[in-house]
Amino acid sequence: xxxxxxxxxxxxxxxxxxxxxxxxxxxxxxxxxxxxxxxxxxxxxxxxxxxxxxxxxxxxxxxxxxxxxxxxxxxxxxxxxxxxxxxxxxxxxxxxxxxxxxxxxxxxxxxxxxxxxxxxxxxxxxxxxxxxxxxxxxxxxxxxxxxxxxxxxxxxxxxxxxxxxxxxxxxxxxxxxxxxxxxxxxxxxxxxxxxxxxxxxxxxxxxxxxxxxxxxxxxxxxxxxxxxxxxxxxxxxxxxxxxxxxxxxxxxxxxxxxxxxxxxxxxxxxxxxxxxxxxxxxxxxxxxxxxxxxxxxxxxxxxxxxxxxxxxxxxxxxxxxxxxxxxxxx
Amino acid sequence: xxxxxxxxxxxxxxxxxxxxxxxxxxxxxxxxxxxxxxxxxxxxxxxxxxxxxxxxxxxxxxxxxxxxxxxxxxxxxxxxxxxxxxxxxxxxxxxxxxxxxxxxxxxxxxxxxxxxxxxxxxxxxxxxxxxxxxxxxxxxxxxxxxxxxxxxxxxxxxxxxxxxxxxxxxxxxxxxxxxxxxxxxxxxxxxxxxxxxxxxxxxxxxxxxxxxxxxxxxxxxxxxxxxxxxxxxxxxxxxxxxxxx
Numbered sequence: 001x002x003x004x005x006x007x008x009x010x011x012x013x014x015x016x017x018x019x020x021x022x023x024x025x026x027x028x029x030x031x032x033x034x035x036x037x038x039x040x041x042x043x044x045x046x047x048x049x050x051x052x053x054x055x056x057x058x059x060x061x062x063x064x065x066x067x068x069x070x071x072x073x074x075x076x077x078x079x080x081x082x083x084x085x086x087x088x089x090x091x092x093x094x095x096x097x098x099x100x101x102x103x104x105x106x107x108x109x110x111x112x113x114x115x116x117x118x119x120x121x122x123x124x125x126x127x128x129x130x131x132x133x134x135x136x137x138x139x140x141x142x143x144x145x146x147x148x149x150x151x152x153x154x155x156x157x158x159x160x161x162x163x164x165x166x167x168x169x170x171x172x173x174x175x176x177x178x179x180x181x182x183x184x185x186x187x188x189x190x191x192x193x194x195x196x197x198x199x200x201x202x203x204x205x206x207x208x209x210x211x212x213x214x215x216x217x218x219x220x221x222x223x224x225x226x227x228x229x230x231x232x233x234x235x236x237x238x239x240x241x242x243x244x245x246x247x248x249x250x251x252x253x254x255x256x257x258x259x260x261x262x263x264x265x266x267x268x269x270x271x272x273x274x275x276x277x278x279x280x281x282x283x284x285x286x287x288x289x290x291x292x293x294x295x296x297x298x299x300x301x302x303x304x305x306x307x308x309x310x311x312x313x314x315x316x317x318x319x320x321x322x323x324x325x326x327x328x329x330x
Numbered sequence: 331x332x333x334x335x336x337x338x339x340x341x342x343x344x345x346x347x348x349x350x351x352x353x354x355x356x357x358x359x360x361x362x363x364x365x366x367x368x369x370x371x372x373x374x375x376x377x378x379x380x381x382x383x384x385x386x387x388x389x390x391x392x393x394x395x396x397x398x399x400x401x402x403x404x405x406x407x408x409x410x411x412x413x414x415x416x417x418x419x420x421x422x423x424x425x426x427x428x429x430x431x432x433x434x435x436x437x438x439x440x441x442x443x444x445x446x447x448x449x450x451x452x453x454x455x456x457x458x459x460x461x462x463x464x465x466x467x468x469x470x471x472x473x474x475x476x477x478x479x480x481x482x483x484x485x486x487x488x489x490x491x492x493x494x495x496x497x498x499x500x501x502x503x504x505x506x507x508x509x510x511x512x513x514x515x516x517x518x519x520x521x522x523x524x525x526x527x528x529x530x531x532x533x534x535x536x537x538x539x540x541x542x543x544x545x546x547x548x549x550x551x552x553x554x555x556x557x558x559x560x561x562x563x564x565x566x567x568x569x570x571x572x573x574x575x
Contacts, residue, residue: 055418059574080420091411095347107339108419110332152415 007066008033008160008191009054014063016049016215023049025215026063031193031208033159036186038206039195042312046215047195048088051162054193055085068159081109084158088165088195090145094138098129098148101137102155109156116155123151127181143174150181160191167201179205203302211309219309223302230300236270236278237298241291244268254284269298336421340429341436348403349437354395359444362390366445369509380453385535386508387445389528392471393499395441397478400434401491404482408573417574423566431475431562438471455539462538462547469554470531476561477527483568508532512544527557 009031016024024046031037039047052058054065056076065072067079076083092101099120106116124130127147132140137148146166153161166182167175182205186192196202202209203223210220219226245262252260258276261269270276278295285292306312348354366387373379407413416426446463449455481494503509505519506528515523523529530550537543537550 057414057417057574077420077422080418083418085418087411087414089411091414093343093347093412094410096343104339104343105415108336108415108421110335110420112335 006033008068010066012064015061022215027217029210029220033191034189036192036206038202038209040202040209041212045212048164051164055083082159084153084161086150086153086163090149092137092152097134097136099133102152105152106155119155127151143170146170163194165195199303199306213310226305230304234272234276235298236276237296238268239294240266241293244290247288333421333425336419337425337429341432344433348399349433354399361394362387377453380449381539384449384539388442388535389508389532391441391445392438393474396434396438396474397495400478401481401495402488405488405491431479434475435471439468442467459538466534473527473554473558476558479565480561483565502526502528506532527554530554
């Protein structure tokens with residue numbers, strides 16, 4: 001599949017409320033064909049609701065949307081053959097084997113027996129699940145379940161793939177594999193709509209990102225453009241042995257060109273418009289009786305953009321998600 | 331063609347995963363068999379009385395075979411979110427739900443013929459009008475299945491599906507004229523009886539097996555078909571309004 005420079009998903013003024021809770025408050029965005037688009041936001045921001053509306057599982061209260069040039073506002077069914085969905089929870093059939101699950105999902109999209117069996121074998125091989133092909137899905141590990149769920153989402157070679165929190169709850173190795181699979185799918189030309197709460201994952205994978213908070217898109221741009229204002233800044237992180245907050249006034253007084261952000265875990269983030277030299281600050285801290293365990297230059301990341309745009313600490317976002325487990329509508 | 335592939339595979343998966351499993355056979359066959367044996371022994375009559383009990387046995391086999399599994403599995407799949415997979419498939423809701431119910435209809439129909447074959451071995455069934463019995467059995471299986479679907483889409487929890495099924499099934503057994511004519515019911519209970527699809531199904535079964543009827547055959551078939559259409563339409567409306575919110 002080749003990348004075409006036209007919008008494959010177009011959303012205008014999409015709104016949805018559940019009872020009195022506003023889940024989406026008139027969001028608008030468009031996704032180009034072949035693009036890997038990230039949707040980033042805390043729990044309850046409206047990420048899953050957006051996916052559910054675009055895939056036909058939830059009806060919008062207002063707004064219009066097109067998928068592949070088809071107006072899907074009233075009925076998504078006409079575009080469902082273009083879509084593959086990987087939900088936030090693995091929802092395949094526990095009583096079926098991995099192979100049979102994939103074949104069944106292929107059959108739902110009208111693949112012939114030969115087509116779906118060939119595709120299932122190929123996908124099981126690609127996802128490293130060939131040996132578990134004849135085992136029941138219910139007995140798979142979390143990582144294996146996630147991989148098979150992704151495989152089920154792409155068995156019919158969809159032009160657009162919706163991935164809802166694909167790496168949540170996975171161990172490091174499995175998450176890495178899943179990320180590689182997403183990158184490969186993107187390279188092959190599939191348009192990907194990815195929701196995640198892992199900022200570094202979005203930064204690494206996505207071309208454009210939308211930050212969504214309380215049902216509103218607060219920022220939408222390419223990763224490059226989002227990072228641009230932060231690239232000019234110099235930043236350093238200093239890890240201290242004990243509490244350092246008391247030193248803030250003195251530090252600001254001694255280094256007036258720099259700004260200091262103190263976090264609870266005895267970390268000091270130093271930011272300035274000109275190069276920051278660790279030596280002077282470390283010496284100053286040690287003179288004040290504060291032992292420094294590490295001082296390192298940090299490159300600006302999407303996390304900085306996220307914190308500035310949403311006002312939400314990225315650590316808080318991660319903890320909140322971990323506390324709530326994998327599922328939950330957002 | 332593509333919709334047909336999806337339809338066939340949903341039906342096949344449900345048959346393998348749910349209907350051909352031992353617990354379902356116990357509900358669909360064992361329960362009606364025990365129930366009728368109890369009636370048979372209590373009546374103290376011989377094998378020649380078997381045709382009298384056959385409509386009841388056939389109806390109960392269908393009713394329990396269809397409603398027991400469908401109402402529970404649809405609720406279970408909805409709860410486990412695997413039903414979302416079906417809703418995401420590029421097939422219409424009508425085709426999807428017909429595929430989901432076809433397994434139950436097929437199982438209910440097969441269930442109905444088990445007691446018929448057993449009765450054929452034990453007694454003379456030469457008086458049976460097969461041209462009426464076969465379509466009636468299928469139509470009763472369809473209406474019972476759609477009743478199971480109606481139950482499934484009206485509840486949220488699996489245990490509610492079972493309880494709600496019994497709320498319909500047990501009164502229906504006594505009020506539909508299977509074991510005693512509707513005319514023998516107190517007058518105030520008769521309207522309830524006429525609101526149950528099985529009343530019309532039971533009357534057709536009596537006509538085809540024992541040549542005794544309460545209402546015209548065409549009226550029975552028409553009303554039973556109407557019940558099927560109404561239950562299916564209402565269930566689809568419920569899915570559209572409650573599940574695709």
